[in-house]
Amino acid sequence: MTYGKDDHRKDYRHRSHFRALPAWHGELDGTPDVVVFADHLEAAAIEIVEAGVMTGDLLLVADRNPKNRKVSTDDFIDAAADRLRGKLYA
DSSP: OOOOTTOOOOOHHHHOHHHHHHHHHHHHHTOHHHHHHHHHHHHHHHHHHHTTEEOHHHHHHSOOOTTOEEOOHHHHHHHHHHHHHHHHTO
16 A cells, blocks of 8 residues: 555554454453464454455545455454454454
């Protein structure tokens, strides 16, 4: 995902919203399994977006690519959950 040089938005990988709160709790509570879970969750979300599966708000700011497709929030969550399951039980 790229933006113009004057664009105030940041690349989604730097925001890490999927990881931030669970990882913070894991670090605060001294529960490394929660931190690992947060890392897997973040990776799963990034991978599905990079594969072109995204909600409408992400699609608006993503580079144009024929593989990109808009899905509902529920479908996005399902795709992230499927990818996360693959990471946790591999």
